[in-house]
Amino acid sequence: MSIFDVIGPVMIGPSSSHTAGAAKIGLLARNVYHQSFKKVSITLYNSFADTGPGHGTLQALVGGLLGFSMDDERIPCALEIAKKEGIQFDFTFLEDPEKHPNYVTITIHQDQQPPFYISGVSIGGGHAKIVDINHNKVEFSGKHNLLILEYRDICGMVGFVGDLLAKNNINIAYMQISRDANEERALAILKLDAPVPCDLLDALKSKEGIHTAVAIPRWKEDL
Secondary structure, eight states, X not given: OOTHHHHOOOOOSSOIIIIIHHHHXXXXXXXXXXXXXXXXXXXXXXXXXXXXHHHTHHHHHHHHHXXXXXXXXXXXXXXXXXXXXXXXXXXXXXXXTTSOTEEEEEEEEOTTSOXXXXXXXXXXXXXXXXXEETXXXXXXXXXXXXXXXXXXXXXXXXXXXXXXXXXXXXXXXXXXXXXXXXXXXXXXXXXXXXXXXXXXXXXXXXXXXXXXXXXXXXXXXXX
16 A cells, blocks of 8 residues: 555545546556547546536546646646647547446547547546556556557467566566457557566567557556
8 A cells, every 4th residue: 555545646636536537547548549649539437427527527638648647737728728739629428337437438539540449447536547448458557567569469479578578677467468369469468567668668669560569657656
C-alpha cells in the first residue's frame, strides 16, 4: 500500500472517480496509442454518462488525451484547448448494465488506418485501469513499467522478446497475450521490473514481424 491509497493523489476536482480517474484513463490511452491524432470519439457508460458532464469527466478525458496530468490546471479548459489545436472530439452517452459504472471507450480515428479502440474504467480515489485494446481484454493501471507489442503471430516471437529483455537484465513480472488466428496477429502486454531503454525499444521496432512496440514507464505517483 502506498500513501496515495490513504490520502489520494494530488488532482483536479471535483470528483476523484469522475474527474481525476477520467484524466488518468485519457493519459494512459494517449500513452498506449503513442501517435498524434486529430479526431476522437468518446463513449461514456452508466455513471460516467449520467453524472460525468457535471463532474468534468469530458474535460478530464480530453485533458488526459492531450497529455495533461491529474493535477494540471488546464483540465477545465481542455475542450477549448483541443479545439484551438484542431483536434475534434465527439461524445456519446449510453447505459449498459454489463459494463463497469465508470466505463469509457475511446476511439481514435486516423486517415488510411482502421479505428483504434481503448477502453478504461475509473475505480475510485483517482485510480483507473485500461481494460481493452482493440477488442482484446487487458488489465493495467500504470503501476508497472509496460511494454505493449503488436506482432505477426509466428513461432519464436515471444522467445525473441524474452531473450532481448533478459540480455538487458529486465525481468518480466507478468505477460498477457491475445491472438487473432484469422489475422495472424497478436497483442502482448508485458509488465516489467524495469523501464525499457530506448535502444532496446528501437531493436524491437526494427524486428521483422513486430508491427508496434510501445514502452510506458511506471506511473509517476506510484514511484
